[in-house]
Amino acid sequence: MTLPSLSQDDVFDLVIEYLKSKGYTETEQVLQREVKHLSSVVNGNDEVQGSRLGDLLEKSYVTEMASGDHLPRKKAKTQLDTILMKNQSVPAVSDMNAIVELEKRTMSIDTKIISFNPCENDPYGASSMPIYQTATFAQPAADQFGDYDYTRSGNPTRDALQKQIAGLEGVEGARAFCFTTGMAALTAVTRIVNAGEEVIVNDDSYGGTYRLMSKVASRQGMRVRYVNMSGKSGPANLAAAINASTKLVMIESPTNPMQRICNIRELSRICHSNNHPTGTLLSIDNTMMSPVLQRPLELGADIVIHSATKFMCGHSDTMAGAVITRDMKEGDKTLAEALYFFQNAEGTALAPFDCWLISRGIKTMALRVERQQINAVIVAKWLQTIPIITSIFYAGIKEHKDHDLHMTQASGGGSVVCFTTGSVALSKHIVTNTKLFKITVSFGSVNSLISLPGIMSHASIPAEVKSAREFPEDLVRMSIGIESVEDLINDLQSAIISFNKVIV
Numbered sequence: 066m067t068l069p070s071l072s073q074d075d076v077f078d079l080v081i082e083y084l085k086s087k088g089y090t091e092t093e094q095v096l097q098r099e100v101k102h103l104s105s106v107v108n109g110n111d112e113v114q115g116s117r118l119g120d121l122l123e124k125s126y127v128t129e130m131a132s133g134d135h136l137p138r139k140k141a142k143t144q145l146d147t148i149l150m151k152n153q154s155v156p157a158v159s160d161m162n163a164i165v166e167l168e169k170r171t172m173s174i175d176t177k178i179i180s181f182n183p184c185e186n187d188p189y190g191a192s193s194m195p196i197y198q199t200a201t202f203a204q205p206a207a208d209q210f211g212d213y214d215y216t217r218s219g220n221p222t223r224d225a226l227q228k229q230i231a232g233l234e235g236v237e238g239a240r241a242f243c244f245t246t247g248m249a250a251l252t253a254v255t256r257i258v259n260a261g262e263e264v265i266v267n268d269d270s271y272g273g274t275y276r277l278m279s280k281v282a283s284r285q286g287m288r289v290r291y292v293n294m295s296g297k298s299g300p301a302n303l304a305a306a307i308n309a310s311t312k313l314v315m316i317e318s319p320t321n322p323m324q325r326i327c328n329i330r331e332l333s334r335i336c337h338s339n340n341h342p343t344g345t346l347l348s349i350d351n352t353m354m355s356p357v358l359q360r361p362l363e364l365g366a367d368i369v370i371h372s373a374t375k376f377m378c379g380h381s382d383t384m385a386g387a388v389i390t391r392d393m394k395e396g397d398k399t400l401a402e403a404l405y406f407f408q409n410a411e412g413t414a415l416a417p418f419d420c421w422l423i424s425r426g427i428k429t430m431a432l433r434v435e436r437q438q439i440n441a442v443i444v445a446k447w448l449q450t451i452p453i454i455t456s457i458f459y460a461g462i463k464e465h466k467d468h469d470l471h472m473t474q475a476s477g478g479g480s481v482v483c484f485t486t487g488s489v490a491l492s493k494h495i496v497t498n499t500k501l502f503k504i505t506v507s508f509g510s511v512n513s514l515i516s517l518p519g520i521m522s523h524a525s526i527p528a529e530v531k532s533a534r535e536f537p538e539d540l541v542r543m544s545i546g547i548e549s550v551e552d553l554i555n556d557l558q559s560a561i562i563s564f565n566k567v568i569v
Contacts, residue, residue: 174233174357175431181232183225183424194225196421218409222417226424230377230387233356235363238392240401242408243385243415243423247352247372248273250386252281254313254348254368256407257395260286262312262341265303267294267327269320269536271350272518275526278315287312294332295325296467303332309340317350318359319471321508322483322518322542324458326467329474333365343396352376352509357434359475362391367400375509378426379433383419433511433547437480440553441545445482447554453491453561458483458540480545481508483518485537491564492517492539498560501553508544513553515543 172180183194197220202213213219223243231241244250251274258264266278268291278289292306293299294316303314314336318327332347339345348368349361355376361369371377373385390400398406408414415423438461445459457464460471461478471478486492495515496504502515519538526536545553 171235174235177232178229178427178431181229183229194222194421194424196417197222198417216417217412217414220414220417220420222420222424223415226415226420226427227387229424229427230356230371230373231389233360234369234389235356235360236391239362239389240392240404241387241389242401242404243373243387243420244408244413245386245415245419246384247370247374247386248277249413250370250372250388251277251350253388253404253407253411253413254315254370255282255285255287256411257346257400257403258282258285258287258312261310263288263290263308263310264313264315265290265292265294265306265311266314267316267320268292269295269323269325270315270317271321272526274315274317274350275530295320295327297328297470299327300331300335304335307335307339307345309342311339311345312341312343313346313348315348315350317353318474319353319460319479319481321350321353322458322481322540323536324460324465324481324483326460326465326471328470329361329364329366333367336367337365346400353481354475354479355430355434355509357431358438358477358479361474362389364474367391367393373423374507376430376434378423379430379509379511380422380426381505381507381510381512383422385415385419385423434480436547437545438477440547440550441478441480441482443550444543444545444553444557445478447557448482448484451561453486454484455487456485456537481542482545483540483542485539486541487539489539491561492541494564495541495557495560498563499556500559501548501556502543508542510544511547513544513546513548515541518542 184191187195197216199220200216202211202215204210204214213221216223227241227243230243231239234241242250242253244253255264255277264278264282264287266274266289270278270291283289288310290306292302294303294314295318307314314332316327316329316332318329319325320327327349329347329349336345336347346367347365348370349366350370350372351359351361352370352372352375355371357376367390369389371387371389373387374381374383377387378385388404390404393400395403441459442461445457445462448454448457449462449464459465459478459482460468460475462468465471465478468478486495496502496517499515502513504516505514506516506521508514518540519536
């Protein structure tokens with residue numbers, strides 16, 4: 066809507082006309098007196114007092130509402146009404162085609178998060194999902210069963226969370242399943258692979274993923290291979306490696322912590338054109354982005370994994386994992402049915418109270434992710450000005466070599482920023498001597514976190530593997546929080562200076 070250009074006097078005249086037409090005579094008189102008083106203040110030294118106009122505008126409405134006298138009144142349309150309504154296209158109720166089109170409009174993820182009603186069937190109309198903190202549910206009779214019987218198999222609090230998470234991926238028919246940790250979620254996905262089949266994992270993966278695939282999954286009779294699927298050459302590398310036995314391809318984008326970018330659309334196309342008897346699936350760990358910034362199912366992925374401990378929770382007060390899948394067949398079951406079977410059979414479903422904590426965290430996820438990302442961009446740009454910083458790994462700045470690719474599939478770079486200093490001793494010093502950054506192996510919390518991945522979160526990766534992947538030992542990983550970004554920069558600067566390095 067484009068409003069016409071109006072002067073201050075024009076606006077004043079329009080408001081006066083509007084107040085007259087609505088019957089607010091006293092309010093109109095007060096407005097005229099306050100405008101005259103304001104003019105004298107501008108030209109003189111009078112002190113501005115509290116406005117009685119605001120009180121009248123509020124009290125006139127509140128009084129009518131409280132007394133029951135506030136009834137719809139037909140008033141003549143004023144010039145202000147006409148201006149405010151100009152260029153607005155509101156369909157008539159009878160225009161069903163227009164109404165249908167309005168309903169088809171895609172709701173923003175911010176609104177999806179807040180407007181989701183997790184307990185629409187609650188008999189008491191609870192506005193927050195109740196915690197069904199129970200192990201069992203009583204049944205109507207020996208041969209009659211209710212919706213739930215045992216919390217390992219199903220729980221209303223968990224179902225509400227799973228329904229919400231599935232809805233955030235933006236794909237019709239998606240299903241979500243919540244697990245005790247992110248690693249439990251990853252493990253459930255590997256159960257889809259049968260003995261004798263193959264899994265291809267991106268060679269730059271989270272340390273826990275490497276440990277799971279190299280030490281656990283490989284014992285189940287499946288073959289595990291590591292291929293560099295990031296960057297421009299990534300799709301070609303996968304195309305050369307994939308074969309008829311490849312059941313699952315596992316990637317991260319951006320990778321943690323090196324921030325390498327995988328072309329999700331192209332890797333998906335290669336997987337789906339492979340000649341595996343029941344189809345090759347593309348799974349992506351989207352923890353670094355969260356569904357606020359990237360929704361891989363929309364890009365062609367079959368499975369999305371989150372460590373919900375991170376951005377979904379956002380407060381470092383519980384652990385959880387989530388797997389989201391599109392509606393598709395997997396043998397004689399759907400993929401969702403297969404995942405549910407393993408969740409139930411292995412007893413890895415998320416407990417009710419932890420589900421409630423995650424659902425509470427999701428309510429503010431969009432706000433947190435946005436603020437954290439704003440801070441992260443500022444911190445990354447500041448690091449670019451510091452001579453002792455030898456490299457920065459952050460997909461949210463144009464200097465990242467795959468920034469353009471990343472921005473075709475995500476709406477931002479997130480809030481994890483990594484850098485090197487050229488000195489392991491200096492990097493350790495920075496991590497140890499910051500005051501506002503907590504030294505932890507996680508990320509995605511409201512407060513800023515810092516770590517040295519080579520000896521912390523990725524310590525399970527053998528030294529020779531790190532070397533082959535060009536994993537820097539002096540790499541510092543920061544998860545930027547929602548604090549004042551000026552305070553964060555001052556904290557980092559103080560830590561650097563205290564190592565006897567001068568920032569110029």
